[in-house]
């Protein structure tokens with residue numbers, strides 16, 4: 028088994044200076060429309076077996092239709108790999124803190140994983156708020172206990188892959204993010220009425236203001252695209268030794 032410090036997926040280079048890789052950029056309306064068009068014109072990744080199994084399980088339990096409640100479940104699971112990466116990297120610093128250069132590179136990964144978790148968390152909170160305002164009634168088993176079980180299982184899988192071979196964990200996440208990107212962009216296009224529905228949210232000061240609900244979902248879709256690209260970037264980097 029690979030030691031955590033050997034498999035962090037970081038390049039053997041000087042640690043970056045200045046602010047860490049931040050949250051995905053916020054786009055204006057025209058940029059969001061262009062981003063949606065781009066995503067919907069591109070084919071999806073060829074998903075791995077575990078990713079396909081997860082998407083299939085979500086379709087079976089929550090239906091094939093795109094709904095806010097189904098996206099909320101997706102967001103509960105989406106935070107998990109970033110938590111895994113943060114925790115493994117954090118522990119790794121314990122073992123290498125005397126080697127300052129390596130420790131700083133690993134700390135960079137901790138910071139990036141935290142920023143991505145926060146971004147996913149805002150997606151979750153926004154969906155929770157929209158669902159609560161719409162008065163949708165969600166069953167406790169289907170929308171609380173099953174998501175907990177899914178998130179727990181996905182955590183174990185992400186952790187195992189990351190410790191054995193970090194690239195596998197990044198690629199699994201790239202599949203997950205690619206799926207989320209396409210689903211959100213399709214969700215926005217299925218609801219033309221959202222073009223004229225204002226986005227009013229308590230979360231807006233933290234996440235961002237958007238002219239419409241359609242733009243909000245396009246922005247979330249674009250965030251997922253950025254997450255996917257970051258995971259592919261990390262998967263492609265040589266291992267640190």
Ligand SMILES: [Fe+2]
Nearest residue numbers: 102105147150
């Ligand atoms: Fe998300």
Ligand SMILES: [Fe+2]
Nearest residue numbers: 105204251254
């Ligand atoms: Fe994401």
